[in-house]
Ligand SMILES: Nc1ncnc2c1ncn2[C@@H]1O[C@H](COP(=O)(O)OP(=O)(O)OP(=O)(O)O)[C@@H](O)[C@H]1O
């Protein structure tokens with residue numbers, strides 16, 4: 001029930017100061033003015049409330065009424081989330097477009113989940129069963145890929161006294177009744193949850209499995225685990241968005257939540273137009289069937305951008321609670337932090353570094369803490385991996401958002417301007433990037449791919465570091481003085497960079513490499529290197545080595561072998577040895 005809770009005293013951009021306030025609490029959701037613009041209480045002082053409003057406030061005037069239902073800002077969680085495009089406060093953009101046209105009229109209220117659609121519901125519990133919050137009581141095939149598990153809302157507990165029979169129901173139809181003493185709850189296929197509060201779990205586990213992204217520099221050199229957190233910092237145009245899109249398309253998460261936060265509108269349009277056509281390479285089903293988009297582009301209200309990452313992570317937690325591995329992309333958290341800065345400025349709070357509020361760091365911590373590998377309330381594993389891009393002004397990684405973010409992540413893909421300028425994509429620096437998940441995920445690689453994975457990954461990293469030092473030497477004294485064996489190191493690193501680290505997002509074969517393809521490519525390069533090094537020690541010249549078919553073969557590996565002929569790629573090691581061996585005769 002909506003009741004009057006105060007009236008507008010002053011409007012400053014997205015922030016409204018209300019007076020004569022009664023019965024408002026921090027973080028309560030309110031509606032302001034004749035158009036009922038949605039907002040949230042962010043500060044209370046005496047009889048004044050400061051409200052951040054998620055829509056354009058130009059129509060508001062002093063004396064307009066403020067209403068509330070007394071609930072915090074929440075999202076709706078239930079079947080129909082997948083494949084949807086939402087704004088930062090979960091307004092369904094497609095449904096609004098159908099009803100209202102391309103521009104969102106201020107104050108439109110359309111439920112996030114379609115109330116007219118029927119879902120095929122199947123109960124999984126019997127009447128009289130005792131159930132607790134988080135327990136799965138029924139299921140709905142949400143898409144061909146994903147079974148939506150209907151869970152009792154966290155915090156509830158009791159005995160099922162009535163359960164609807166299997167059949168087709170809308171979200172407004174009751175599906176069960178749970179009783180506890182003299183309390184009685186009606187259960188529906190959807191529930192609400194306040195976005196700023198994390199959903200509870202039973203336990204948290206260490207990361208133990210990689211998120212395979214199909215991007216070689218990531219999976220082989222700087223892998224992230226399922227349940228891990230990565231930051232992708234990079235200056236203007238260095239390829240942050242392409243990386244996020246690649247992960248949304250190819251990573252082996254079961255559910256993807258993609259937050260376009262403050263980025264250009266045309267990038268989201270691009271997603272809107274292209275994503276629905278994409279097919280998941282593993283399941284051969286449309287990728288939309290596992291994806292939810294949240295778009296708050298730079299031309300949309302700034303307060304809703306601040307809320308968008310909480311909305312996104314709450315949706316991610318909900319699917320994690322069903323026992324799924326979820327990946328959340330946020331592009332870009334710098335634009336989110338700028339929204340925070342603008343709102344803080346309007347509230348006349350004391351700014352700290354570069355105008356950001358003192359609570360920037362704790363807000364980032366709260367967000368990243370919601371990622372992880374968990375035991376759900378239903379007793380199963382489920383994870384949320386967060387991949388957040390950061391856009392430091394001028395590409396300076398010491399600025400506040402990048403430096404605070406670094407405290408909460410364990411994997412860092414530093415995008416390098418020089419690489420992007422040289423069109424070496426993804427422009428992830430092999431010198432400045434790191435992953436602290438290697439030990440957590442090595443067992444997966446060793447059991448599923450090859451027991452030498454970690455050792456080989458360290459070998460190539462060592463060669464890259466050696467090359468770095470040799471390049472310094474060359475700068476000082478020129479290339480001619482380097483002995484042949486050291487020139488081979490430079491040569492092999494150049495091959496590795498060109499054929500392995502570079503990966504075109506736009507080539508049909510190159511866009512995705514399975515873990516097996518990645519390892520076979522790496523192994524062949526190392527086999528080539530070892531054999532060539534042996535030959536050089538026997539006095540054979542590098543130019544002779546480069547004239548072999550083996551050299552041509554490793555250079556062409558990445559485009560010549562698609563996922564369907566990896567057995568051929570495996571056999572390449574024999575012909576490399578044979579071709580190079582020919583030089584000894
Ligand atoms: N993996 C890739 N393969 C091929 N081209 C790429 C790749 N990554 C980036 N590019 C090229 O770089 C351009 C810029 O990339 P992108 O838009 O991702 O940069 P950004 O860091 O998100 O930029 P902004 O700071 O403006 O948000 C792309 O349009 C594309 O041409």
Ligand SMILES: [Mg+2]
Pocket residue numbers: 240241242263
């Ligand atoms: Mg971008």
